[in-house]
Amino acid sequence: MENIHKEFLESLIEIEKLWKSADHIVYVTLPVVKDPKLLLTALNDLHIFMIKSISLILKFEYFYKRVILHEDSKKNLEEFFRKCAGKYGLNGEDIESIREIIMLGKKHKESGFEIAKDNRVLIFDDEYGKSELNKEKLKNFIAVGRKILENTNKNLKSFF
DSSP states (O other): OHHHHHHHHHHHHHHHHHHHHHHHIIIIIHHHHOOTTHHHHHHHHHHHHHHHHHHHHHHHHHHTTSSOOOSSHHHHHHHIIIIITTTTTOOHHHHHHHHHHHHHHHHHHHOSEEEEETTEEEEEOTTSOEEEEEHHHHHHHHHHHHHHHHHHHHHHHTTO
């Protein structure tokens, strides 16, 4: 039982560091440095934050037998949206933002071509589709991340 406490606490600390890093890049570093490539760094931190946050929440809820975990990560993601999102204070708009963070993070990792200019980044995929990332979109993602972090802290508090 003590190992589980430690694992949950370490995961919580890790996701908080990732969120703080993205927040700092967008609100402190970017206004000073003005390099749009920093948007990709913040996106990467938010993508990892979101994946690890969802994983932590699912593991915690599984521990209390409130969700069923699957081998397929897409099924686990849908399980999170279906059974956990409401409990963690997420509305439909937040869920769409989470889906967009995950999609943009994957596109960024798989992209062979990105253009950074005019305070935005264009991410191109192999099918010649493009996605745009800008500071305002990242601020919205950070707000959703803050909501997840606060509600995860609140729900896990009862465990400790």
